[in-house]
Amino acid sequence: MAMALLRRVSLPLFILLLPLLVPVAALAQTTVRGNIFGTSNDITLGSTFVCTGTPTCTGTIQIDITSTKCSSHVTLGQDIVFTGLNVATPGAIQGTITMKFDFGIRAGAGGACVIDLESTPLLGLYTGTWNGSQGTLSIELPDPSAVPPSTDRFSGNFIVETTPPVFPVKVSGSIDAVSANVQAEIQFRPQDVGTTQSVYVFALAPASVVRPLAGVDLEPMRIQAKGAKAGEVACVLAQLTSGGQLQQVSASQMQAFVTGTLSSQGLAITVLNGVPTVQIAGATFYVGYGTSASSMITSGVNRAVATAPGSTQCKPERPQTGWWWSPAEGGRGYSLEVRGNNMFFASYLYDVSGRSTWYAAVMPVSLEGSYYTGTLFNKSGGQMLEGAYRAPGAAVTAGAMVLAFNDASHGTLVWPGGTVPIERFNIVANGAAALPRANQPESGWWWNPAEDGRGFYIEWQDGNAFIAGYMYDAAGNPLWYASQAATPDARAFQGAWSQYSGGQTLTGTYRPPIVSNASVAPVTITFTGADAGMLTLPGGRTTAITRFRF
Secondary structure: OOOEEOOOOOOOOOOEOOOOOOOOOOOOEEEEEEEEEEEEOOEEEEEEEEEEOOOOEEEEEEEEEEEOOOOOOEEEEEEEEEOOOOOOOOEEEEEEEEEOOOEEEEEOHHHOEEEEEOOOOEEEEEEEEEOOOOEEEEEEEEEOOOOOOEEEEEEEEEEEEEEOOOOOEEEEEEEOOOEEEEEEEEOOOHHHOOOEEEEEEEEEEEHHHEEOOOOOOOOOOOEEOEOOOOOOOEEEEEEEOOOOOEEEOOHHHOOOOEEEEOOOOOEEEEEEEEEEHHHHOOOEEEEEEEOOHHHHHHOOOEEEEEEOOOOOEOOOOOOOOEEEEOOOOOOOEEEEEEEOOEEEEEEEEEOOOOEEEEEEEEEEOEOOOOEEEEEEEEOOOOOOOOOOOOOOOOOEEEEEEEEEEEEOOEEEEEEOOEEEEEEEOOOOOOHHHOOOOOOOOOOEEEEOOOOOOOEEEEEEEOOEEEEEEEEEOOOOOEEEEEEEEEOOOOOEEEEEEEEEEOOOOOOOOOOOOEEEEEEEEEEEEEEEEOOEEEEEOHHHOEEEEEEOOO
C-alpha cells in the first residue's frame, strides 16, 4: 500500500443551507501534514499527506514505493480520509485510514514496477499520540493479495496547523426552496469588548438578484459568480430592504444593524426572517463589525453564515498559494500566500529604466479569504545576493491595491497599474493541478530570520521548482532573481539565478522582458525538512532558510 501526497483541501467557512443550517462556531481551518513510512513484507514505502478537518480529516496522499517484486520505484497519488484524528487535547488517538482505491504492485515490461488500482477502497487502522504540537502514528494496512493474506505495518508522524476564525459565530435556522430563516449569535473578540462599534449584516450576491445602484463603488465587486460565464454575472455587495429585496451598496453606504458598546455576552442577530428564497438565490450572507463598514471589510472582521441555493452563486474562495500571472502580460508575475487570516503578496516587474524591481503588501483576509485590500510598498538598501548582511531601509509606499478572488485559481488585481485579471501560473503543463510529491517541501515564502528584508518564494509543481529571490543590488535598489529546475530529489534544488530586464512597469503598457543574464550565479538548496533548508550563495557562503510564518 503506497501513499500519495494530498492535494490541499480548504475547509470552507460558508455552508450551503438546504434544508438545515449547520453550526459554524467551530469552523477553524485545521490542516494536518505528515508522513507515513517504513518497510513491510516486500515493499518499502515513503509518503507525504495533507488533510483538513478534525476529527475527520480529508485530503490527499502521495506515496513513493519500491518493491522486491520489480526493479523501479513508483509513485501514486490518492484521496485519503482519517477518522478519529482528535487533536483538541493531548493524548492517545485512534481511528481509521481510508484511501479511495486499494492497489497491488507487480513487475511489468522489463521488470519495471506497475501499480494496479482496484475498485474497492483500502481501509486501515491506526493508533497514535498527540502531544499538542506533534503526533505519531502506528498504522496497519491489510494486504489481501499476500499468500497467506497479511497486514502491513508502518509508522508515521504529523503536525497540525490551525487557523482560528476571526471571531466565533453560532448559526441556526434553515433555507428551503420557499423561504429563508437564519439567526446568528456573535461572540466579540476579547480585545474589542467595551469598545463602541457597529455590527453589520450584508451579502455578497449575484447582480442578477440585486437592485442596482448607479455610481456605486465597484470594490470589492469584481468577484465572478459561480455558474456564470466570464463577465456575465458579477457578485456585488448588498443589503436587504424591509421588503426583502437585495439592494446594492458600497461599503461607505452600508447601514449598521446596531451600534453600541460591545459586550462579552455577544449579540444575537436575525439575518433572514421569512425572506423568499427566490429573491436571494445564490447570495452568501455575512455578519461583521467595526468602527465603520469600510473598516469592517478592510480589516476582515466578518464571517459568512449562510448561502442560499441558486444556479449562480457568490461563494468566493481564498486563493491557492503559488505563482500567479496575467497570460496577456508574460514576464510580470505575483507570488501569493494566505496564512491564517493574512496574505503576503509580492509582484516582480520592472522600473522605468528597465531594471527588475519588486513590490510587496501584507493584508488581512476578508469575505472568507476572497478579498484583500492593502498598501503596496518596497524597500531599499538591503542585502545583496552576495556579501554580508545589511538591513534595508524603511518601507516606501507605492499605492493602494485590492485583490478579489472568485475561486481558488482566478481573481482580479486592482492597483496603480489598473485592473488586471490574474490566474494561477503553471510552471509546467498542468503543474498547478498536480499532486505534491513525496517529501516535497512546502511552497510559499522562505527566509532567514536573522537576515530580515531578503526573502525567497518557492513553489513546486510536478517535480519542478520555481524560485524567486527578492533582495537588493549594490546601489541598494530592490532587485529580484529567478531560477527554475527539475527536482527529481524533492529535498534538493540545483539551478542558476537568472536576471531579467526591460519588461512591464507598474503603471506602463505591456512590454516583454529580456533575459539580461541567464546565469548570474549557481544556486543550490538542501532541504532538511518540509520547512527548513540550507541555501548556498555565490562564493560558497551558506545561509539557513525556513518557512516564513507571517
